[in-house]
Amino acid sequence: MTITVHYFASLKETLGRSDDELSITDAITVRQVWQLANPEMPLPPNLLAAVNMEYVELDFLVADDDKVAFFPPVTGG
Amino acid sequence: MAVKIVEAAFDPWQVLPAHQQSVSALAGKFGATSVFVGTLRDFNEGDEVHGMHLEHYPGMTENQLEKIIANAQQQWRLLEVLVVHRVGAILPNEPIVLVAVWSSHRGDAFDASRFIMEALKSQAPFWKKEYLLAGGERWVLNNTDGYQAAG
Numbered sequence: 001m002t003i004t005v006h007y008f009a010s011l012k013e014t015l016g017r018s019d020d021e022l023s024i025t026d027a028i029t030v031r032q033v034w035q036l037a038n039p040e041m042p043l044p045p046n047l048l049a050a051v052n053m054e055y056v057e058l059d060f061l062v063a064d065d066d067k068v069a070f071f072p073p074v075t076g077g
Numbered sequence: 078m079a080v081k082i083v084e085a086a087f088d089p090w091q092v093l094p095a096h097q098q099s100v101s102a103l104a105g106k107f108g109a110t111s112v113f114v115g116t117l118r119d120f121n122e123g124d125e126v127h128g129m130h131l132e133h134y135p136g137m138t139e140n141q142l143e144k145i146i147a148n149a150q151q152q153w154r155l156l157e158v159l160v161v162h163r164v165g166a167i168l169p170n171e172p173i174v175l176v177a178v179w180s181s182h183r184g185d186a187f188d189a190s191r192f193i194m195e196a197l198k199s200q201a202p203f204w205k206k207e208y209l210l211a212g213g214e215r216w217v218l219n220n221t222d223g224y225q226a227a228g
Contacts, residue, residue, distance in 0.1 A: 076133070
């Protein structure tokens with residue numbers, strides 16, 4: 001199955017890219033999505049995650065065609 | 078309910094009456110309007126700021142704001158809610174956010190507008206990058222609690 005990953009703000013700058021596309025065979029968690037996409041970088045502290053534009057915990061299981069997003073704490077308003 | 082994400086500068090004092098007049102259900106029914114406007118300062122954390130870039134997650138931003146408003150509508154008796162938020166390049170003195178709540182009575186309007194604003198600060202996917210007068214840029218790491226620090 002295919003999963004799209006989006007990165008925002010300082011995280012996007014640190015990684016040097018805004019998107020990834022992953023092909024996986026087994027169901028994996030959001031935490032494993034990060035590890036697969038960024039094997040060289042430990043999970044940043046305070047990392048927030050969303051799947052299909054809804055906040056999720058890092059142990060949330062992703063499904064085919066899901067859009068996963070990782071970003072730092074939000075600072076709007 | 079209306080949520081607007083805008084790239085161009087906006088004048089809340091023009092947006093407000095225009096929106097109020099466009100919602101026919103308000104006519105004769107609202108007794109209280111609570112308005113919050115957040116504006117870009119020219120200072121932050123001891124440094125002079127000459128501009129800001131506001132990034133957001135299109136789609137999720139609108140979803141989150143609509144959920145926050147729906148949550149407020151469950152807790153208070155509200156007639157209408159309007160949230161306008163800037164993205165992109167912003168200059169000091171320009172409004173960043175407008176939260177307006179119309180209700181029959183002031184308690185609902187006051188409490189809901191504070192609730193919506195605080196929820197927006199902690200849940201809506203916006204990120205601020207400041208440009209400093211002394212040179213350089215930095216991402217704002219966290220929102221404050223909303224009160225000026227003592228001292």
